[in-house]
Amino acid sequence: MRWNIVVPFVIYIVANLLVGVYGQRVLARTAKERFVGEYYGAGRDLGAIILAFTLTTSLVSAGTFIGTPALGYSEGFVWLVIVSAQIPAAFLVLGMLGKKFAIIARKLDAYTVPKVLVARFPHPLVGAGSAVLMVVFLASYMSAQFIGGSRIFETMSGVPYHVGLMMMVFTTVIYTAIGGYRAVVLTDTLQGAVMLFGVIALFLAIISHSAGIAPLMDRLVAINPKLITPDFDQHYSWATITTMGWVLLGIALLGLPHGVVRAMTFKNSRAMHGAMVLSTGLMFLFTFIMLFSGTAANTVLGPGVSVPDTVIPRTIVALFPPVIAGVVLAAPFAAIMSTVSSMLLVCVSGLVSDVYVDALGKQLSFSGRATLDRVMTFVLGLIVFVMALVPPPFLQGIVFYAIGGLASCFVVPLVFGLYWPRANTSGAVAAIAAGPATYFVVATFFPKPLGVHDVAWSIAAAAVAMVGVSLVTKRPSHEVIRRFWGKVAD
């Protein structure tokens, strides 16, 4: 057991739990009628800095901190080129959904994406249906994040898999359940600070290990010149690079509910503007440094590491003295926990708000509602824990489809719903059916047709369905148009 890694990790865990307790205190002081707003949206109180941190850290996860750097280790800078597309994506999410989304969410008193969608496209498939889809995909994705994190933690620290898993899952679930959205965004900010410290330290260490960037490049070329090419020596076509980057990691982020939900919780437009710039800066640092480091790790560990997912943790341990290594290692776990906490809350909101209360029409007292919200957070967290402990055989399959499936489902209804008045419910239902179905079929049977990533095809299919079906069916109701475009007469 490597205590130099375990101790900083435990301190970090405790810090997150304390933030959870703080969130719980705020909730306890909140009037019952405003519980839902506080639990799911921190009362729409977010300023620029916290908004920037929570949006960025919720989007950036093990994928950016472990998975794609692992690919970069094996295949070089092509992955930096691909993943760099996510740098402007947080700006895109806030900018495209923007204030209209925020205004409408306030109008509808909505804290969930399905609720906004179902107000625009009244149909159970749009409300409860999309919420259920969201939960299935995100639950698998959350399990996969924890599985990955726990495996790596076991490798690095010697702590057995199920113990590491318990520590991570229980911490995340506890602070999310007791403290709600406020705890989530504040821990996201704490985790963002840890991630920021981690990436800067890693970058400086990896460069000084080679005594400079130019010597580092020379070493990479000596190991394998293909590593510094932008396409792994033409192994990846530019169609693939463009769509895996700018569609899958760019445009598709508009369809990820745990990111989108941040766009309805900022306190004013100035907060939104500030966050748009700050989040881009953060995305740049996280993305550039982690993807650069993945490839550069070849100069620290040599090219022969057999499990590339361990490359980043091994590099950190190799570069830093013991206790500092423990602190820097917290960064990938911070990335995981910040994403999972946001996903967890968004799933619970979907189940309780969109399915139980709205679709099934169950009435609840204020305190009953508060209890249900919290209990469901624990229950869902437990389910994720069990799935991570004993991964069901279909888990990897679902994860693979999770992000693409979500994007294929939500991007088109959301963007068209907000900005194209002629988009109607039939079009939306068609899009929600066509998007994920296309994605599933393409990804399973004809991956990357013409080199273009599957998600580009599915989003296009959803768009065609939306436009085509809307135009041949009847226009949306007066009520919907008034609600989403009109101003109320003075």
Place this chain on the structure above:
Amino acid sequence: MANLLKDYQVEEDSRYAWCFTEAKIALFLFVVCGAVSLTVTYAMTAGRQPREYDFVFGLPAYLFWGIVVTDLGFVVATALALRLWYRDMPLDPADPADHAPPEDA
């Protein structure tokens, strides 16, 4: 688009009209960032072997110009766009009567 609103005699909230413009600006900047980044990266490496690459501050030139400079330039462009075109606006519903009752009233 205007037809539908006219037919229904819905007067558009002026905020929303501007929001649509802002959304288009955001998408435009994003697409331009992508186009510049990919074009520069491709142009600087097409037909060249890694040993023939130019380097700037130690980094391969395409990384420096196509990613670092382009993305930092994007940050500057967004700050400018926000300053020049984006507007502060109140986010609350225009009319309290238009506000939905709290979820579990």
